[in-house]
Amino acid sequence: MNPVIEQLRSHRSIRKFTDRQIPRDLFEAFIRAGQAAATSSHVQAYSIIHVVTPENRAILAELAGGQPYIADSSDFLVFCADMKRSTDAAERAGADVVRGMTEHLLVASVDTALMAQNIAVAAESEGVGLCYIGGIRNNPAEVSKLLRLPDHVYPVFGMCLGYPDQQPEVKPRLPLESILKTDYYQDTDDAAQVDAFDSEMRRYYQQRTGSNKDTTWSEQLKPLFTTKVRPHMRTFLQDRGFEMK
Amino acid sequence: MNPVIEQLRSHRSIRKFTDRQIPRDLFEAFIRAGQAAATSSHVQAYSIIHVVTPENRAILAELAGGQPYIADSSDFLVFCADMKRSTDAAERAGADVVRGMTEHLLVASVDTALMAQNIAVAAESEGVGLCYIGGIRNNPAEVSKLLRLPDHVYPVFGMCLGYPDQQPEVKPRLPLESILKTDYYQDTDDAAQVDAFDSEMRRYYQQRTGSNKDTTWSEQLKPLFTTKVRPHMRTFLQDRGFEMK
Incomplete structure (x- = not known):
């Protein structure tokens, strides 16, 4: 490398x-x-x-x-x-x-x-x-x-x-197989890969030097996606001339 | 460097x-x-x-x-x-x-x-x-x-x-002053900076090794912005679940 x-x-x-x-x-x-x-x-x-x-x-x-x-x-x-x-x-x-x-x-x-x-x-x-x-x-x-x-x-x-x-510490990333796909999008292994990554992230969060916590990648994502995140963005962009025509 | x-x-x-x-x-x-x-x-x-x-x-x-x-x-x-x-x-x-x-x-x-x-x-x-x-x-x-x-x-x-x-060849870029602004957006010098850059780009296009042409940055931009570029993007994104709510 x-x-x-x-x-x-x-x-x-x-x-x-x-x-x-x-x-x-x-x-x-x-x-x-x-x-x-x-x-x-x-x-x-x-x-x-x-x-x-x-x-x-x-x-x-x-x-x-x-x-x-x-x-x-x-x-x-x-x-x-x-x-x-x-x-x-x-x-x-x-x-x-x-x-x-x-x-x-x-x-x-x-x-x-x-x-x-x-x-x-x-x-x-x-x-x-x-x-x-x-x-x-x-x-x-x-x-x-x-x-x-x-x-x-x-x-x-x-x-x-x-x-x-x-x-x-460097934060782990999803397994390469999860984000790199050959010829076609397929995600049949996605749930299993995310499960494995969740375990890896749990270890990372438990062991890292600052602000330890007991959680996973999927758990961390939940609050991000259960609310309308930054609901002002559409109107804001349109007001500024990014009308998305 | x-x-x-x-x-x-x-x-x-x-x-x-x-x-x-x-x-x-x-x-x-x-x-x-x-x-x-x-x-x-x-x-x-x-x-x-x-x-x-x-x-x-x-x-x-x-x-x-x-x-x-x-x-x-x-x-x-x-x-x-x-x-x-x-x-x-x-x-x-x-x-x-x-x-x-x-x-x-x-x-x-x-x-x-x-x-x-x-x-x-x-x-x-x-x-x-x-x-x-x-x-x-x-x-x-x-x-x-x-x-x-x-x-x-x-x-x-x-x-x-x-x-x-x-x-x-490496293609020239806008002058740094044109894209880097201190504290506030101001573009009072923009037209003059673009003029200077147009001259630089004309020299570049005339002298570069492949496909010489007599044009400027501003001239090259004109066809890009006189048509509705990729007008399908909005509907396409919405159809694919990027509804831009």
Whole structure:
């Protein structure tokens, strides 16, 4: 296994950071590495808001559901799917532009994620830790207002970056056979594979260093799926010009 | 710049491959590296269909709009957003499950993209080239039928993997200032930055080794945004259980 693959496989989310700041040239190198990711039709449908004002970071930490590391990390980024820049450019070049297609939502969300993951990999290659913050979608309208996001731009997730002040274990993943299928989707073995994974996760949760608990993967999923999770997302996206036509 | 960041920054899509096959242990290592990417609430909302039957690859090459490298690459993967496995698991564990939220579409699409980008990085670390295939969404219903995708699973994009038989230049990206904003979204300099980038892209298109042309970024975007791109996506997703509630 080469060092890059080894690095990828040793990822874990970091939620406790030292006071050490990421040097600015390194930070820029991470962003440029992000930009180098593949992008659909070269659209580059993303913008990053680098939140530096402490007051705004404190507000975002609350809006994301009380996640103090948003304020405590060296750098906090909000990754936005951005269909404004490219459609504005096409419009300035004389195009009669159609906006708000469902496809645009997908393209921009995927472009944003590919870029962000490159930033994550670049950061970890320099010993910087990170965690993604999906909680930014808890209150996306307030987040958008705070960051002054225009129409056709929406916050997909955040990312905390900084030097780790904790060394959590790598969290297990589903068995490879469960997610990799040959030629056709079949899930006849799915229940058995999930059972085995549940046992593995129970051992992991019992034995891990921080916040031990007696639970499984399936049990952990239950509260996620028994409620209408983030029911505001549809209306929020439509209000911001992602009309999903 | 460390070797990992250097590797990330030298990405370019490869669409011509040698006959050499990727060794199976390496292929598996790529997939496991993909699984190690961050995943929202540990849901791992993805499945990969590894399409090995030549007939199916030929059909997919056509369905994706005539992309022969889908058939010619060492390995072709269809990355699927999968909300079935996790919601089924929660249901088996006794949850009264709510499906079809817009949030689920986002979570699964982002999870899938993060995993795929890790696979891309792992592959390139071994000298393997790749290109993403968004064209898989040209005919997603036919693709889903061919791959026997169940409800709550949809094909987000494909990926060709193989040893490069071409050495295309790295394609320029928007200036960093254009996509990275401090504290607030502002785009007062956007038109000027895009103008400069248009000039850079014109030089790139004129000088690159393959298929020279006289055009700019903005010009290239025009046809993308003057039509209703993939207008079937909304209905397709709804039909497959991604109801965007």
